[in-house]
Amino acid sequence: MQDGFRQTTFGTAVLLLATIGMGVVLFPFWKAIFWAVVLTILFWPLREKLMNWLNGRKTLTATIIVLMNLLFILFPALLILGIIAEGAVSVLSQVEFDSFPPGKMLETISGKFPRLSDALATLGIDFAAIKSVLGNMFAYIAQFLATHLAQIGQGASTLVFQGFLAFYVLFTFLLFGDRMYESCFAVIPASREHKQKFFTAFSEMAVATIRGMVSVGFVQALLGAIIFFFLGIDNAAFWGAIMGLLSVIPPFGAGFIWGPAGIAMVLSGDTVDGIILLAFGAGVISMSDNVVRPIVVGRASSVPSFLILVTTLGGLAVFGLTGLVLGPVIAAVFLSIWQLLYDEKKKAASSSIDDETLGTFSHKE
Template sequence: MYAKLETRTFLAMLVGVSFAFILLMKPFFGPIFWAVAVALIFFPVQQRLTRQLGNKPNINALITLLICMVIVIIPVLVLGAALITEGMGIYQKIQDGQIRPGEYIDQINRSFPAIQTFLAQFDINFGELRDRAVSAFLGGSQFLAKQALGVGQNTFEFFLSLALMIYLAFFLIRDGSKLVDLMIKALPLGDERERLLFAKFAEVTRATVKGNLLIAIIQGALGGIIFWALGITGALLWGVVMAIVSLLPAVGAAIVWVPVAVYLTAVGDFVPAMILTAYGVLVIGLADNILRPILVGRDTKLPDYLVLLSTLGGIAMFGINGFVMGPLVAALFMAFWGIFIREFAEEEPKEVASSPLDLDEIHEDGKRDTDN
């Protein structure tokens, strides 16, 4: 009896201390998460260095981290600085009246009166839709300006978080395998389940960050280049916006370049409008269909509807980090329920294999990741 009381007391204190530790780490959640993502993505680089240079954990981890900084962190910082400058410029032009989004919409309405007639069939008031679009545009530019001001005022906090992320990434790259083995030993879920879940976590993180993010950067770059070539104001800003919306399936970069093509047609710039339309369909649009299976893979991809909902929900809950965390939570949700169906439900394994998440393949991926 006394031994049971001791065990229960210990477990209660363990849960309490663990919860307190999570609250303690909450302010550093962003840097910790991205450090884990960096370690997962660049772990193969560290393994290759180990094979070539030998078992030198500190040197190999340092070289891996330097490679990450050169090809990822520094370019992102440069792009972010350019984006802030561009966003401030757009916001200032709106404040000075040089850019009038309402007039652009009115021009489209005058050139294509059928749009207003079409919307009226669905009881949609064009005037209200116009006001909402203008408010959204002004709100977006104001948001960018506030973010730029916030970065300027919190420069020390930003670079502190960046330094913390780099510092943590070094140790996670160096000791990641040991930490995973330690967590598998500590968690009371069963070693096989834990390895499967860790394999799924690594798989989705790599696919989302390395695959989807790279595709978004490519689509944003392609969109920014054509905007710049056609002389459209704020090409860099719109390129980044296209990169962001490219993360959302069924929406994509078309939400940016299609209205611009319509406006160019409305003002009589037919040649630029045709060029932008053809480029958007044949180059920007096909980039996703061609590159996603190569960089992400069909087997690791969640259903598009689930990616869309989880990405939007993740952004609403976690901010900018949500575009990775949302699909990650959705994938773990599918993995947990897949394990439950396979081990506890009465359905046959063949019925489970027909679900969007192929458990047998994940199980094999988990074994391969463990063996490596």
């Protein structure tokens, strides 16, 4: 009887080389593929409902879901990036460093808090030296931004390309995802029960993480709108919504809005309100991420809240924005594997005890 292709040495070598080659080819786009997988899992229940309503028209169903994603995810993201870029260019073009130095902030603080100036003077801290350092730092930042605008634009174009690629792959998965799912299950060397557990852990954590991101965005939008309204800043609801959408962008998120706003208020002489905004942004808006995300994600999965927080931060550090989902997903699969090994070990130990007990009774008889 002939051996199967995978059971021969040649077949194993060809399979290994082909798999490695495919991985190398797809590696530059792995983030787009990963997000396509996550979105497929997220929208699969909707896909099933639309299929029933549209009498099984797969192409129309996939088109509707992809258009929904373009309308509510990609286009708003591009709009926000455009608003930020336009605002940054406008500010840089209007600032004159000689007539509006960063040291003006220190002069304002010194005038409103003379005791602070006296206390710093007794410690040997010179305001003039601090003003000089701030001026040089501000000029360096402006020069850095000016010289790296091309790289920033290139990064934005890459992001747009990856986004459209992710939606194209999503369209394919929505069309043939069921067949691809069964094919993968057929070739993975594990029992169907074990494979189902791993997939369930992956899908549950992916969906829970997306829900966590949405919850964080809503909370930060609400907090941002409240503090802007309290401080009398115009269009508080609009800027709150922008902060909510930016909350998913590492590492600053909503800080792209409240940070410059607070600094601008301090520099313009509105020192108290500016400090309040900066303190509230750093201590409440930004920290809400570390509170809301573990709670929401932890309730929807079996992963402990502290591990969700750690793997989210670790995933963010290693993989960037994708790590916000991939980090907790890796943790969920990791725990599932160890839980499976523990259950099998426990089952084997229990079976061994039962065999020994049966042998003892048989010997007595």
